[in-house]
Structures are given as C-alpha cells and as structure tokens.
Amino acid sequence: MTTEIGERDWEEWSETFWQALQTQGEVETKSESSIKLYAPNKQPTTITYYRKFDPKVHDHTNPFHAPVTEAKSLYQGGFPRSGKHIEMSLKGSDVTYETGDYLAVWPKNLDTHVEALGTRLGLDINQYFSIAKDSILLENFPPCFPNPITIRETFSQYCDLTLPPKRFTIQCLAPFATQKEEREKLERLADAKQTTQADYEAQFYNKDFATILNDFPSVKLTLQEALELIPSARFRYYSISSASQQFPDSVHVTMCRKSVGPPDNCKISLCATYLDQLKAGDLCPIHVTKSEFKLPPKELKLPIIMVAVGTGYAPMRGFLQQRVLEENHENMLFCGYYHKNQDFIYREEVEQLYVPTSLLLCFFQQSLKCIFPFGYGIDAWATGFQSSQDTSESPRPPDQPGSGKYKREVSISPSPHWSPNQFQGSFRVFTSYLYCLLS
Numbered sequence: 451m452t453t454e455i456g457e458r459d460w461e462e463w464s465e466t467f468w469q470a471l472q473t474q475g476e477v478e479t480k481s482e483s484s485i486k487l488y489a490p491n492k493q494p495t496t497i498t499y500y501r502k503f504d505p506k507v508h509d510h511t512n513p514f515h516a517p518v519t520e521a522k523s524l525y526q527g528g529f530p531r532s533g534k535h536i537e538m539s540l541k542g543s544d545v546t547y548e549t550g551d552y553l554a555v556w557p558k559n560l561d562t563h564v565e566a567l568g569t570r571l572g573l574d575i576n577q578y579f580s581i582a583k584d585s586i587l588l589e590n591f592p593p594c595f596p597n598p599i600t601i602r603e604t605f606s607q608y609c610d611l612t613l614p615p616k617r618f619t620i621q622c623l624a625p626f627a628t629q630k631e632e633r634e635k636l637e638r639l640a641d642a643k644q645t646t647q648a649d650y651e652a653q654f655y656n657k658d659f660a661t662i663l664n665d666f667p668s669v670k671l672t673l674q675e676a677l678e679l680i681p682s683a684r685f686r687y688y689s690i691s692s693a694s695q696q697f698p699d700s701v702h703v704t705m706c707r708k709s710v711g712p713p714d715n716c717k718i719s720l721c722a723t724y725l726d727q728l729k730a731g732d733l734c735p736i737h738v739t740k741s742e743f744k745l746p747p748k749e750l751k752l753p754i755i756m757v758a759v760g761t762g763y764a765p766m767r768g769f770l771q772q773r774v775l776e777e778n779h780e781n782m783l784f785c786g787y788y789h790k791n792q793d794f795i796y797r798e799e800v801e802q803l804y805v806p807t808s809l810l811l812c813f814f815q816q817s818l819k820c821i822f823p824f825g826y827g828i829d830a831w832a833t834g835f836q837s838s839q840d841t842s843e844s845p846r847p848p849d850q851p852g853s854g855k856y857k858r859e860v861s862i863s864p865s866p867h868w869s870p871n872q873f874q875g876s877f878r879v880f881t882s883y884l885y886c887l888l889s
C-alpha cells in the first residue's frame with residue numbers, strides 16, 4: 451500500500467516536472483534512432499560489450515548458466531499452487547556459496563510473449579540489431595548485454611514483458627496512438643485523477659506487453675521506442691535450500707508459484723513461471739548473493755528453533771542439513787500448512803531423515819496467528835503442544851475470517867534430543883517472544 455502511494459506521488463511529481471521542462475525548452479523529447487537493424491539472416495562479425503566485465507567472474511554483472519540436474523514437483527495433486535525443487539550444478543564454475551545465502555535467478559520471458567511482441571511490432575525477432583555505443587538505452591541493460599544481439603534474445607532475457615506498466619509509461623505511450631480516441635483513452639488511464647487504481651489494474655494488470663498493445667491497435671512503436679518503454683528484466687532472489695558443506699558442487703532452490711494452470715494462461719509471475727518450466731538439462735542463469743541469515747557457530751552447540759510456512763522452509767532445509775553434519779541435533783521446526791497431505795513440502799525427507807535423529811517437528815494449521823487465539827493462554831498452548839496429537843475444536847479468533855469453529859490441529863513428533871521439560875521451557879520462551887511480536 452505504501453509503495454503504491456509512493457509510486458503515484460512520484461508519477462504525479464514527474465509528470466509536472468517533465469511538462470515544466472518541456473515548456474521551458476530544456477529537454478529534447480525526440481531523438482535520432484540509436485538502433486541499427488541488420489539485414490535478415492545477416493550475422494555480426496564481432497560482438498562488443500558496453501561496460502567492462504570479467505567473463506570468468508559470475509556475479510550481478512554476468513550470470514553463470516548453471517545446468518539443471520533435477521526439477522521435481524513439491525506439492526501433491528489438488529493443492530492450488532505449483533512448486534518445484536530444483537537442483538543446479540556449479541561444477542567448473544567460480545560460483546560458491548555458504549548455507550543461508552541467496553541465489554539470484556535471471557528470469558526469461560515465455561516464448562509466446564516474446565513472439566507475440568515481435569508480431570505486434572512487425573519485427574523479425576531473429577534479426578540482429580546494434581545499439582550506438584553512446585546511447586542511453588544501453589544503461590537499461592547489464593554489462594554482459596551483447597551488442598549486436600537478436601531481438602528474440604533481447605526480449606526474452608533482458609526485458610520484463612509482464613511487469614504491470616506504471617502510469618508514467620502509459621502516459622508516454624499515448625502520443626504513439628494514431629487514433630484520437632485511443633490516445634485520449636490512454637491519457638485518461640494514465641491520469642490518477644481520472645482513473646481509479648482498480649480500473650487501471652483491470653485494464654493493464656495480468657497482461658504481457660503485446661496484449662497491452664493489442665488493446666490499442668493504432669499504437670505504432672519502433673524497436674527503439676519499445677525498448678525505451680519496456681522495463682528491463684531484473685533478477686529475483688531465492689533462498690538456497692541446500693547446505694554448502696553437503697552439496698559444494700550444486701545449489702538447491704525451493705520455488706512456489708502462487709497460481710497454477712497452463713504457463714501462458716494463468717496469473718502472471720515472471721521468474722516463478724520460468725523456474726516452474728525448467729527441466730533437467732536446461733541452463734539457468736544465476737549468481738549467488740551473500741546473506742546475513744546464518745546459523746550460530748557450531749562450537750556453541752546452541753539449540754535452534756525454526757518457523758516456516760510453505761517455501762519459507764527453503765533456508766531451514768539448508769540449515770538442517772548443516773546442523774546434522776555438525777552433529778548439532780537440538781533442532782525444533784514449527785511448520786505451517788493448509789492441507790497437510792498436499793502442502794507439507796519435503797515431507798518424506800523431513801520425517802524419514804531428520805525427525806528420527808535431529809528434529810522436533812511441530813505442525814500448526816493455517817497461519818501463525820492460529821496458535822494464539824484469544825482466550826487461550828500461552829501456557830495452555832504449551833501444555834497442549836506436549837500431547838502428541840491434539841485435534842480439539844477451538845473458537846475462531848476474532849481476526850480470522852468466517853465464523854463458528856475452526857479445527858485446531860497440532861502434532862508433534864518425538865525427538866530423542868529434547869526432553870519434555872526442555873521442550874516445554876524452550877517453547878514457552880519462544881511463544882512469549884512471538885506473542886509480543888504478533889500482538
């Protein structure tokens with residue numbers, strides 16, 4: 451909400467700013483094309499790069515194309531989300547990581563979106579083009595952006611064809627409509643005073659750039675104009691779900707996509723859709739980013755408590771692997787779920803590998819707030835957690851939607867490393883802390 455207000459403020463401010471400068475004659479809005487299209491089927495003889503980078507170093511300037519070695523579904527049938535466990539090989543690269551680090555994934559757009567945009571703009575997407583070295587357009591792209599490059603590769607890897615357009619972009623698009631009605635409609639939609647956010651979203655959200663243009667057939671754009679308007683692609687972070695000591699040559703990702711359906715016919719989500727389509731043998735552009743999210747030093751032999759819902763378990767999986775290697779067996783995991791048989795990810799691994807030796811596992815249903823319903827003291831809950839299975843009915847807390855009763859289901863797996871007293875003590879401290887945070 452705060453972001454939306456911030457963005458609208460910025461758009462209103464920038465609109466006035468640019469209008470004022472143009473009135474003063476301070477800015478030139480039309481520029482010579484800085485793009486040179488190659489003849490069809492003609493290939494460039496040399497490729498240059500706008501900014502210097504070391505091709506052997508893989509970081510935010512230049513990703514490593516990691517071979518996917520495994521990609522398997524995380525959720526059981528019927529759960530209305532799609533999730534994948536993906537393993538990628540780091541062999542032969544300079545890419546290393548520590549348990550708890552983040553993997554930056556450089557997403558690619560769906561081929562259908564890339565091809566639709568080429569068709570809409572009347573371009574042969576297999577054609578090469580180059581951008582003049584002094585063009586400001588190059589600043590949209592990372593140093594590894596090759597120049598010349600094909601239109602297909604640019605649209606696919608360096609543009610975000612699904613990010614909802616900002617009002618400022620729509621305002622810039624309006625003059626390109628050759629039909630008066632379309633131009634006026636675009637101007638109206640771009641103006642927050644004339645179009646509510648809900649109406650704006652209904653017009654532009656959940657559409658790729660070609661579909662947005664197709665709604666305004668009289669809009670004509672050159673390749674340069676399209677590249678100036680489309681936001682450049684940015685990498686997305688994923689918690690690494692493997693321990694570096696156990697898997698030094700590979701990196702695991704645990705990804706969740708909020709909606710399911712055919713990739714080109716469901717709620718748009720660029721990187722999750724891209725990851726969801728990956729299969730063994732594909733190459734995925736990545737780099738590693740350091741994180742502060744780390745385990746306490748192993749020598750301290752501290753017990754740890756982890757709380758996770760869904761893919762929030764990703765970093766915990768890496769931590770658990772590392773804790774077992776370090777022979778730190780006092781680990782407690784509070785794991786949230788909606789439907790235990792469908793969305794308890796890595797269930798077999800957790801139950802068979804960790805619970806018997808190193809993990810005290812506690813489930814809670816729905817959201818964290820469900821374990822703190824009004825009318826239930828923390829002690830009562832701590833005591834409740836001591837039983838191995840508790841499925842009693844509880845009144846629905848006032849902040850939960852709906853009415854009547856909801857099922858309180860909590861289950862705990864016994865652990866050889868936690869005595870009931872130790873568990874109850876740690877749990878009380880932990881729940882008191884959480885209670886303070888949530889209330």
Ligand SMILES: Cc1cc2nc3c(=O)[nH]c(=O)nc-3n(C[C@H](O)[C@H](O)[C@H](O)COP(=O)(O)OP(=O)(O)OC[C@H]3O[C@@H](n4cnc5c(N)ncnc54)[C@H](O)[C@@H]3O)c2cc1C
Pocket residue numbers: 552557612613614654655656657658686687688689690704705706707708717718719720721722723761764765
């Ligand atoms: C430090 C960190 C760690 C993370 N770890 C994980 C992890 O382990 N696992 C995991 O699954 N995720 C993780 N994430 C989240 C992940 O980085 C992505 O944000 C997430 O996968 C969504 O990215 P996306 O490109 O698929 O969606 P985007 O395309 O960026 O979209 C973001 C949201 O906007 C909506 N949206 C996008 N385009 C449109 C449109 N045209 N119209 C309407 N709505 C639209 C999408 O539906 C989505 O809800 C982590 C994030 C951070 C910052």
